[in-house]
Amino acid sequence: xxxxxxxxxxxxxxxxxxxxxxxxxxxxxxxxxxxxxxxxxxxxxxxxxxxxxxxxxxxxxxxxxxxxxxxxxxxxxxxxxxxxxxxxxxxxxxxxxxxxxxxxxxxxxxxxxxxxxxxxxxxxxxxxxxxxxxxxxxxxxxxxxxxxxxxxxxxxxxxxxxxxxxxxxxxxxxxxxxxxxxxxxxxxxxxxxxxxxxxxxxxxxxxxxxx
Amino acid sequence: xxxxxxxxxxxxxxxxxxxxxxxxxxxxxxxxxxxxxxxxxxxxxxxxxxxxxxxxxxxxxxxxxxxxxxxxxxxxxxxxxxxxxxxxxxxxxxxxxxxxxxxxxxxxxxxxxxxxxxxxxxxxxxxxxxxxxxxxxxxxxxxxxxxxxxxxxxxxxxxxxxxxxxxxxxxxxxxxxxxxxxxxxxxxxxxxxxxxxxxxxxxxxxxxxxx
DNA sequence: ACTTAATCCGAGTAATTGCTCAGGTCTACT
DNA sequence: AGTAGACCTGAGCAATTACTCGGATTAAGT
Numbered sequence: 001x002x003x004x005x006x007x008x009x010x011x012x013x014x015x016x017x018x019x020x021x022x023x024x025x026x027x028x029x030x031x032x033x034x035x036x037x038x039x040x041x042x043x044x045x046x047x048x049x050x051x052x053x054x055x056x057x058x059x060x061x062x063x064x065x066x067x068x069x070x071x072x073x074x075x076x077x078x079x080x081x082x083x084x085x086x087x088x089x090x091x092x093x094x095x096x097x098x099x100x101x102x103x104x105x106x107x108x109x110x111x112x113x114x115x116x117x118x119x120x121x122x123x124x125x126x127x128x129x130x131x132x133x134x135x136x137x138x139x140x141x142x143x144x145x146x147x148x149x150x151x152x153x154x155x156x157x158x159x160x161x162x163x164x165x166x167x168x169x170x171x172x173x174x175x176x177x178x179x180x181x182x183x184x185x186x187x188x189x190x191x192x193x194x195x196x197x198x199x200x201x202x203x204x205x206x207x208x209x210x211x
Numbered sequence: 212x213x214x215x216x217x218x219x220x221x222x223x224x225x226x227x228x229x230x231x232x233x234x235x236x237x238x239x240x241x242x243x244x245x246x247x248x249x250x251x252x253x254x255x256x257x258x259x260x261x262x263x264x265x266x267x268x269x270x271x272x273x274x275x276x277x278x279x280x281x282x283x284x285x286x287x288x289x290x291x292x293x294x295x296x297x298x299x300x301x302x303x304x305x306x307x308x309x310x311x312x313x314x315x316x317x318x319x320x321x322x323x324x325x326x327x328x329x330x331x332x333x334x335x336x337x338x339x340x341x342x343x344x345x346x347x348x349x350x351x352x353x354x355x356x357x358x359x360x361x362x363x364x365x366x367x368x369x370x371x372x373x374x375x376x377x378x379x380x381x382x383x384x385x386x387x388x389x390x391x392x393x394x395x396x397x398x399x400x401x402x403x404x405x406x407x408x409x410x411x412x413x414x415x416x417x418x419x420x421x422x
Numbered sequence: 423a424c425t426t427a428a429t430c431c432g433a434g435t436a437a438t439t440g441c442t443c444a445g446g447t448c449t450a451c452t
Numbered sequence: 453a454g455t456a457g458a459c460c461t462g463a464g465c466a467a468t469t470a471c472t473c474g475g476a477t478t479a480a481g482t
Contacts, residue, residue: 178393185392
């Protein structure tokens with residue numbers, strides 16, 4: 001049974017074994033790098049285990065020392081990226097809250113931060129979200145949405161004096177969801193004939209007007 | 212060369228031959244039905260040509276009478292669905308414009324129309340947009356976005372008296388893009404703990420407030 | 423130096439699957 | 453009835469690819 005008999009859709013993401021020595025840590029990193037790079041360049045179908053191993057400069061056997069199957073390799077590579085995005089977004093929120101000219105200045109800074117973070121990884125995320133069937137089964141992907149909500153709620157609480165909502169929590173949730181949707185769309189399906197700057201400004205305007 | 216040597220990413224969508232007799236038309240329909248159904252139920256990887264043929268009750272050879280390759284079968288099935296969505300959205304806009312209580316009433320009707328149209332095909336669209344690598348190469352997919360823009364601009368022109376924009380065309384474009392993004396997200400990644408009704412209302416509120 | 427465990431290697435295997443082709447069957451038309 | 457061409461059949465080929473396994477190499481601990 002070389003190939004999985006049928007789709008083993010209970011995604012097994014746990015790494016088989018943790019790299020203990022530094023040499024091994026480096027190879028695992030190389031594997032993740034290779035996986036991400038190939039995914040970005042060739043698309044999901046282009047990611048073959050042999051190809052990843054070759055690009056990482058290791059043998060196919062080594063791949064399977066640390067990952068139970070192909071999906072877990074891709075998942076791990078994406079998880080790493082998603083974690084970084086979450087960190088960046090958190091940082092950008094912290095700065096945003098410390099800015100003068102609230103809420104407009106804060107919102108502006110934050111929106112731009114999120115856009116930048118996604119756009120840096122635009123191509124990879126595009127492929128990930130459009131082609132990787134198990135993308136939303138990656139814990140870090142779900143976490144990111146939750147993190148955003150937590151941050152948004154936190155931001156609202158800290159700016160409570162300058163904001164006025166009817167149902168603060170729900171309204172914040174919805175607004176966040178919609179902004180996030182718009183940003184994702186913008187980055188993922190970049191409409192050609194409208195500048196990112198223009199879009200950002202409008203989005204910030206809208207949110208400000210609605211608060 | 213049984214399998215395409217490498218990804219033939221110049222998507223060949225043209226049907227090889229048009230069905231002329233009614234019998235053939237029925238089989239082609241059966242093929243598209245089968246493709247859509249399998250795509251929805253098993254995901255993109257679950258769609259195999261043999262499987263589609265079997266589900267359609269025809270032999271594999273017949274499939275290749277009308278379609279040049281696997282991708283074109285899936286593309287055709289999705290194109291059919293996307294065309295129907297476009298029609299429904301157009302109709303719903305027509306009704307919306309004839310309603311009293313503009314612009315709010317119209318917007319409400321239209322938003323709901325779009326949501327319904329997507330939600331009817333929720334599962335299929337989810338798979339299509341998340342897993343089908345060439346989804347945005349299907350002409351009807353691009354068309355739909357354009358159609359929406361045309362309709363939005365048309366709607367704006369017809370309601371010019373009650374609306375006030377700074378840069379009407381661009382503002383309408385952006386608003387439409389964002390609403391569409393939000394709706395897509397909502398339908399595609401349905402957040403569990405918020406009702407569709409609540410979301411729709413908020414969206415309509417937002418748009419109304421912004422006009 | 424020696425042992426133990428971690429790490430790495432890569433040819434080979436079994437399964438999958440897109441698609442062809444040589445021929446059959448049905449339909450429309452004369 | 454005859455025939456051209458539309459329509460359908462399905463066994464099987466050729467290519468691809470996830471993953472295994474027996475063994476080699478390197479590092480850590482003593």
